[in-house]
Amino acid sequence: AQRVTQPEKLLSVFKGAPVELKCNYSYSGSPELFWYVQYSRQRLQLLLRHISRESIKGFTADLNKGETSFHLKKPFAQEEDSAMYYCALMMDSSYKLIFGSGTRLLVRP
């Protein structure tokens, strides 16, 4: 069955430290992977998707099909990055998203 795993429920770092939020997926087809973010008291929103290969707010994510991973990285964390981050998978046969359980990122001053 298709699955997205985010092994860390909480990741706490100091401002300026590098950040890596882990995401692994299970899907035998050609997946599309996304990172969604939810800031405090805001709605869930798209942060980035692997197909666009862009950096958003300093975050990047590379799809590694060999390791079935899509880790989110940022070299220097900022306090405003504190939020809940969800990795999501879209299968090639559907528009629905399959979400991981999320990682809360806390960036301390």
Next chain:
Amino acid sequence: DTGVSQDPRHKITKRGQNVTFRCDPISEHNRLYWYRQTLGQGPEFLTYFQNEAQLEKSRLLSDRFSAERPKGSFSTLEIQRTEQGDSAMYLCASSSGPVVGEQFFGPGTRLTVL
């Protein structure tokens, strides 16, 4: 247009009662999704519509759950004979090409079943 809206934002009901939630998507979006989120979990897909057609339903969606999108605009999600396990945040999202996978989420309806 301020984005996807959901009504009500909160609903408290007694076990066994029926509840109905409404979602108004972004006006030009032809796809509409319902997800359920429980504490400590990510959103879990329930169903989605393309225009008025319900194209996919999760196996998690029991017979007590029904969703409609009669004119391809707003949608309703009804839960009959609610159970305590139905307590969750119910999220609605909408989308339209060209950015595949970009779904715009509403604020959610928090359901508490006593």
